[in-house]
Amino acid sequence: MKKLINAPEDVLVESLKGVALAHPELSVDLETHVITRATPKEQGKVAVVSGGGSGHEPLHGGFVGAGMLDAAVAGEVFTSPTPDRVQAATKAVDRGAGVLHIVKNYTGDVLNFEMAAELAQMEGIEVGTVIVDDDVAVQDSLYTAGRRGVGLTVLLEKLVGAAAEEGQDLAAVVDLATRINGQGRSMGMALTSCTVPAAGKPTFDLPDDQMEIGIGIHGEPGRHREPLAPASDIARQLVEPILADLDFAGPAIVMVNGMGATPQIELYLMYAEVAALLEKAGVQIARNLVGNYITSLDMAGCSVTVLKVDDELLRLWDAPVNTPGLRWGA
Amino acid sequence: MKKLINAPEDVLVESLKGVALAHPELSVDLETHVITRATPKEQGKVAVVSGGGSGHEPLHGGFVGAGMLDAAVAGEVFTSPTPDRVQAATKAVDRGAGVLHIVKNYTGDVLNFEMAAELAQMEGIEVGTVIVDDDVAVQDSLYTAGRRGVGLTVLLEKLVGAAAEEGQDLAAVVDLATRINGQGRSMGMALTSCTVPAAGKPTFDLPDDQMEIGIGIHGEPGRHREPLAPASDIARQLVEPILADLDFAGPAIVMVNGMGATPQIELYLMYAEVAALLEKAGVQIARNLVGNYITSLDMAGCSVTVLKVDDELLRLWDAPVNTPGLRWGA
């Protein structure tokens, strides 16, 4: 296992130590693994909390700051944080107007955040929840765990964070989050597996001439494996299921996201392929993100996220944001 | 070779196409591979041009924008651009106050920029040059090619870009650049080789239990190879030669930079190690960068850069910058 780490069991805390040192504008609790803004937002505004397993950086800790999250709760690598910690974060950032939990749809995250919400509500904190489930690689069904929450989480945290920052109330923020989740879709692929530090070896073996299509963000294998293909073909395999799932004609925000080990030169190349396919399908890309935003440790590969937008969402997108991972207008 | 590309020979242009589509605030010339600001700076201000081989993204194209570069010239992967293109970029962005060339100290870059400067001067454009040579892994000597230009280039482009933006004249900007180069040092290491698309296989073989210390940014092997070590030990091996080369007691800007395939969780962990060592040596970290800023394709590893600063440099650092790769205050 080739990683810049000391003991595998210390990776999370030691990395959080670096976040704390690098970002005086954040408060990092090395006991609970909760990251909050050093300067909390004003009383009377909705707070936005997210969290989940670590290994997806900058998500979520890198999105704490004015205009985006109030707190992020970092679990162990790929393991949802526990309810007591989510509850502690919720309590810490509540400004009397309630707290939105942004939860990616994984059994672990859903269950732990559910328990945390129960705990917080017992203490009189109003909690709203949005469960993000945008991954079209997974078939949606009432009888299964449903779709995973992946790339859309990034866009949703930005947009909802902006709404909370401008003072929208909890019901409005929950509505907005639900609406965004309904109109965004993602699909990902991997060129290599990632290696969980505690496991010490790649989660799956992928021969040199094969790739995985339809992966999530936890090193889980995808829907199917197939021979390595040119970027144009990969783009098609990511974009087509997204377009097949929802009518995206019209303005959209598009993200081409790297899984952690794929360099920018490749991501921009993929973006060109993806943009061309989307345009052909009548999608007008109004805003975009190209880079590593929701990663899977040291996995090579990428994902595509498309979110249908209107003027209101674009206004929220353009609102100032000041976080380690996303920053403009501030 | 596992990459998100089509034909290896098209990587550069297809990636630039993505940059053009993703960044309407930039102009990208797909013939000459020159990236400029879509809105040029005002007449009468010094323009700042850099460039070099591709594969180091976001450097340099990702640093074009208000407060930083006026143009970046992208060569083929790891190959300096040709003089005619550098000259074209120089001519395009000259606003009548002269142009600074920021050149990383590699024979290829130095020779091509030298010829470009000659060509531009023949056309009546005043050109100043700074050659960045901050890599302490390489022994400095009058009789050799000297030290490589690596991580310091990022900090220098930001600081000098700010000075040019506020209207300092060419002589002042050249002086500033020279001063910065004199007081910054870097050192890098690799966990894996990178793979040049045209070569199709890793530049060097590195066994699973070995690492390279003292690498540059072109996939060249380092000064020596040794058994894989914990992050704390790697940090020491990067920080010590930097501190041995120059007295850094006092305020500094510090960058922990990823080589392309190393995820943020590891970079922040390294930053904690590096910051602790520097503090022990009396370095006060006034500002920092942690992330992928000057990469080497899909190499895993990192580099450390330390730059001695004063209030004037911190003022320039904090000045607004609005580029794809570095953005604040705008």
Place this chain on the structure above:
Amino acid sequence: MTDTIGTDALVDWITRFREAVTEKREWLTELDSAIGDADHGANMARGMSAVSEKLGAGAPGTVDELLKSVGMTLVSSVGGASGPLYGTFFLRMGMTAGAVTELDAAGLAAALRAGLEGIVARGKAESGDKTMFDAMSPAVDALDAAIAEGDDLPTAARKAADAAAAGRDATEPLVARKGRASYLGERSAGHLDPGAASTTLLFETLAAAISGSS
């Protein structure tokens, strides 16, 4: 033969379970690598070592306090899917057991049944979804049946463990419908479910604790 299980034996069970998940940690993680995210071994080992530490500081004297303490510790130390699920299992067991110092066969069966129902309440798993339910549900059923047939507690616990193992093995051909493995669709078939594997350890160690204490 005392056909009951007291707090000491319950502590012994917890200790044996901790040893088992620690010893089989890599196997559990390997199973989770194939169809999940390669952390089930680490999750269970982290959780159970937190439990041991907690109990080492002094185990509660009543069954309900003991099991609720185990459950709360798991909830607040594991995370992931297995944390709330196993946590709820022990919490519900404790709530059902009440403030007693030992459980008879019927009491243990009722507590385990309540634990199982807690897992279903949280995770909505059904039979054949390829989860820990597929090991736990047959184990609890087998325990009930053995007690109804008049088996002594060690024999009944042994039958429960065997049923868990059979349930675990039966997860292999299944296509997962719950948890992370469901994302793999058809590709999830051909692998044991990691949670069913740890649940089998839970019933194996229960049987061992009971026969050791009988």
Place this chain on the structure above:
Amino acid sequence: MTDTIGTDALVDWITRFREAVTEKREWLTELDSAIGDADHGANMARGMSAVSEKLGAGAPGTVDELLKSVGMTLVSSVGGASGPLYGTFFLRMGMTAGAVTELDAAGLAAALRAGLEGIVARGKAESGDKTMFDAMSPAVDALDAAIAEGDDLPTAARKAADAAAAGRDATEPLVARKGRASYLGERSAGHLDPGAASTTLLFETLAAAISGSS
């Protein structure tokens, strides 16, 4: 026997050099992988194919125009260290040759010497720095010496090529002091210099073009 080389033979030289670097492209890149950045083969192939394309559109009739065109094309198509160096080499050769249609042995030797000096002016390499200079300098010296001894042009060119090859081979044990390989320090020893290898191809193809045309 005409002891001269005309523009046709020079074009033949350039064509042969192009073929040689294209054929040996992977070898040159491999040499550059060991002590550089794995692009020398690609650089030379790209440059010489640009040159061929340029000449294909109509080769200039005089030696100086021809060689300057080769040099300018290399400068504007290669980049890296080898672009300005080989580019300057041909530019200086052309400037020295003048507006003639053929070169005699002394004229060719003078042009090559000027090219070599151009490389030194740009790159400041000295003997033993482990660069293309270490193949080119002995080759030019050998040509001079052969001509002074009265050898005919094909023989002299053959001796130059052999001297280049010997110079290239002699770079193997050297510790590089110029170019990228210098960053490796002691580790650069034990490998041929890629530029010395391509320079040897330059003189090999010159000898072949001259004997083919004599």
